[in-house]
Amino acid sequence: MGVFTMPSLGADMEAGTLVEWLKAPGDDVEHGDIIAVVETDKGAIEVEVFEGGPITELLVEPGSKVPVGSAMARIGDGEGEDTSPAEPSTSPGEARHAHVAPAPAPAAQIVARETVEPRTAGLRASPAARKRAEDLTIDLSGLVGSGPSGAILLEDVEAAGSVPAETRTPDPEPMRRAIAAAMTRSKRDIPHYYLSHRFDISAGIDWIDDYNAVRSAPDRLLLGVLLTKAVALAMREFPEFNGHNDATGFSSSADVHVGNAIAIRGGGLAAPAIRNTDRLTLPDLMIRFRDLIARTKGGQFRSSEISDATITISSLGERGVESVLPIIYPPQVAIIGFGSVANAPWPVGDALAVRPVITATLAGDHRVNDGHRGALLLRRIEDLLVIPENL
Amino acid sequence: MNAQQIRDALIEEVETIAPDVAPVAIGDDEDMRDALDLDSMDIFNLIAAIHQRFGVEIPDADAHRFVTLGGAIGWIVEHTKA
Numbered sequence: 027m028g029v030f031t032m033p034s035l036g037a038d039m040e041a042g043t044l045v046e047w048l049k050a051p052g053d054d055v056e057h058g059d060i061i062a063v064v065e066t067d068k069g070a071i072e073v074e075v076f077e078g079g080p081i082t083e084l085l086v087e088p089g090s091k092v093p094v095g096s097a098m099a100r101i102g103d104g105e106g107e108d109t110s111p112a113e114p115s116t117s118p119g120e121a122r123h124a125h126v127a128p129a130p131a132p133a134a135q136i137v138a139r140e141t142v143e144p145r146t147a148g149l150r151a152s153p154a155a156r157k158r159a160e161d162l163t164i165d166l167s168g169l170v171g172s173g174p175s176g177a178i179l180l181e182d183v184e185a186a187g188s189v190p191a192e193t194r195t196p197d198p199e200p201m202r203r204a205i206a207a208a209m210t211r212s213k214r215d216i217p218h219y220y221l222s223h224r225f226d227i228s229a230g231i232d233w234i235d236d237y238n239a240v241r242s243a244p245d246r247l248l249l250g251v252l253l254t255k256a257v258a259l260a261m262r263e264f265p266e267f268n269g270h271n272d273a274t275g276f277s278s279s280a281d282v283h284v285g286n287a288i289a290i291r292g293g294g295l296a297a298p299a300i301r302n303t304d305r306l307t308l309p310d311l312m313i314r315f316r317d318l319i320a321r322t323k324g325g326q327f328r329s330s331e332i333s334d335a336t337i338t339i340s341s342l343g344e345r346g347v348e349s350v351l352p353i354i355y356p357p358q359v360a361i362i363g364f365g366s367v368a369n370a371p372w373p374v375g376d377a378l379a380v381r382p383v384i385t386a387t388l389a390g391d392h393r394v395n396d397g398h399r400g401a402l403l404l405r406r407i408e409d410l411l412v413i414p415e416n417l
Numbered sequence: 418m419n420a421q422q423i424r425d426a427l428i429e430e431v432e433t434i435a436p437d438v439a440p441v442a443i444g445d446d447e448d449m450r451d452a453l454d455l456d457s458m459d460i461f462n463l464i465a466a467i468h469q470r471f472g473v474e475i476p477d478a479d480a481h482r483f484v485t486l487g488g489a490i491g492w493i494v495e496h497t498k499a
Contacts, residue, residue, distance in 0.1 A: 152436060179436060238477035243468040246477060248457055291437045319458050324436070344456045 028077040030099040032092040033329045035066050035073075036204060041093045042066045044086050045156070054080050055101060060328065062098070065156055067204040069290050069325025071332075077101050151178035152324065154292030157200075158183045180292065201294035212353050217392040220351055223404040224385045225411075226372055231382050233414040249367065250286075250341055251312045255417045256410040257339055257362050258282045258303035264403045266395040267360040267388075268336045276359060276394045285335030285355070286315075288322040296322055297338045297355055298331035308417060339364065349385040359391035360400075362407070418497065423490050430466040434459050445487030460484060471497055 032042055042064040049061050060072045061081075083100040086092055151159070151166050155178045159166050166178055212218075230252050238246040261268040261282045269278040282304040285297040300306070300314045321327055337358060342350040343366035350363035365385040372381035386407055390400045410417060418426075424445075431440040431449070438453045449455045455463075464475055464483050473496050475483070482488035 154437065177436060235477065241477075243461075243475050243477075244465040246461070248461055250457070291435065316458065316462070320462070 028079065028101045029097045030061065030075055030077070030101055032064070032094050032096050032098055033073060033333075034094045035064070035071055035329050035332055036208065039066055039094055039204070041091050042071075043091045044088050044098065045070055046088050047084055047099075048072075049081055051081050051084060054078075058330075064092075064329075067200040067294070069292075069294065069296070069327075070156065071325075071327055071329055073329045075101065152180060152292060154180040155183045157292075201290075205294070208356065209353050212356050216354050216356065216359075218354060218389050219392050219397050219400070221388045221390075221397060221400050221404055222349060222351075222385060223387075223401075223408065224383055225408045226381045227367060227384045227411060228381050230411045230414050231367065245309070247308055247312050248315070250344075251308055251315055252411060252414055252417055253341070253364055254284055254286065254300075254303060254315070254339060255306070255308060255311055256407050257337065258284050259410055259417065260403055260406045261337060262304060263406060264395075264399060266399065267390065267403060269359065270336070270357040271359050271391060271394055272357045279336040281336070283334045283336045285332075285338040285358075286318070287338060287340040287352075288319055290325050291323050292325070296327060296332060297335060297340075298322055298327040299335035301334060337362065343367065343384065349387055351387055352389050354389050354391055359394040361389050363387035363389070418493075420490050420494060423493050424486060426470060427463075427467070427486055427489055430463055430470065431455075434462045434466070440486070443486065445490065446485055448484050449486070450484055455484075463489075467493065473497060 035042065043066075045063040045065050047062050049055055049059070055061060055075050056078045057076055058074050061075045062073050063070050064073050065071075079101045081099055082102045084098070085100065086096075086098045092098060156166065158180055159178075166183075227249075230249065234247055234249060234252065261284075265278040266276075268282055269276060271277075281302055283299040283301050284303040285299040287295055287297045289295050298318055300311065300318060303311065306314065318327070318331070335355070335358060338352075338355050338361045340350050340352040340361060341364045343364050346366050348368070349365035352361045352363045354361050363386070365387075367382050367384050369380050370383045371378045372383060373379075374381070386404050388400050388404055390397070428440045431438070431453070435453060435455060438455075440449070440453060443449065443452045450460070460480070460483060464480055467473070467483070467489065468475055471493060473493070475492070479492060482492045
């Protein structure tokens with residue numbers, strides 16, 4: 027018998043709101059199954075279970091705000107357990123002891139989610155829309171969405187709330203507070219040092235151009251995939267930059283899970299990880315990258331994807347800036363930034379040539395690693411990108 | 418398919434890729450990366466979606482034309498004469 031509790035989806039999260047259950051009492055779940063959608067400051071996050079077995083009891087109703095660590099469901103072997111749902115509880119205080127009726131039409135909903143179109147069966151709404159609806163106390167289930175597959179968008183909520191178009195911006199307050207708290211803690215506790223290295227990336231660009239020239243659009247690669255793989259491979263040789271530093275000290279991770287900072291549409295950002303980044307081929311990594319970015323932009327990422335990251339990349343070069351000097355996301359101990367690729371005069375032999383160059387930066391936690399090794403790390407990333415066929 | 422129908426189809430695809438933007442309001446010559454805050458992954462997804470929807474092979478060398486609606490419409494008109 028296990029208890030599924032509200033996970034901590036960030037160092038500063040105190041509570042989350044249960045949006046919907048994706049499983050019902052009696053369903054068998056396995057380690058890694060997505061059991062619920064939880065709304066946090068970072069958006070709607072799909073939450074996984076880490077214990078297998080049949081769900082014996084759902085303790086919390088959708089719409090409830092649940093503190094981190096509080097019990098949400100019971101998962102057990104079913105031996106002698108009463109799996110039939112009893113009367114729903116309306117008082118949060120009693121929820122712990124009461125069975126809760128399964129969500130409306132659970133069977134159909136779950137079948138649809140697993141086999142047809144995972145995001146059309148339930149109520150679909152963008153994180154910004156959910157947030158705005160909460161602010162305006164509008165019931166989303168009463169709205170007709172104008173987005174893809176009937177998804178409720180911010181503008182649908184605004185229209186329902188008859189709010190003038192001028193105020194059509196999501197409330198950035200909760201996300202701002204969460205980012206402020208995490209980054210303040212990082213800057214207060216972590217003695218950052220910064221290194222910057224600008225290098226010629228023509229080999230990587232040429233290799234991608236050649237690769238993409240002979241492939242159909244959906245099978246091509248983006249430079250970001252090469253950068254991510256290069257960082258991942260470099261981490262194997264620089265374990266003091268890859269892992270977590272918590273109350274018990276630094277533990278280096280044998281696995282490399284590279285997080286990528288991604289802006290969430292409607293405001294905020296998250297840095298979910300692709301597990302075992304260093305072991306994926308470039309095409310596989312591109313597929314994972316596309317999926318992760320699409321989901322994260324829509325505010326749909328999993329709890330483990332946030333907590334798994336052993337190092338993070340911030341690629342603000344995408345927005346045209348030359349370099350980014352990022353802040354470490356605790357409990358990680360390093361973050362790598364990539365600026366934009368731009369043509370620049372570059373010495374080649376005794377002459378000047380025009381070459382595509384990129385600036386890679388490193389912020390390191392000086393309690394755990396040093397600038398000397400950090401410099402070697404940035405040089406190693408360059409070396410890996412010079413011979414992209416080895417990635 | 419005339420230019421207006423292609424434009425409507427493109428707007429539909431952009432809305433699917435970025436559900437919170439309003440591509441219908443932008444001009445044909447505006448760079449969607451600036452006007453709609455699309456990034457390289459969004460443009461990649463747009464080209465992949467056009468590839469599927471129109472059944473056309475878009476050479477990577479032409480990808481730069483797909484950052485504006487006008488550029489994309491022009492390319493599709495040129496390559497889907499039927």
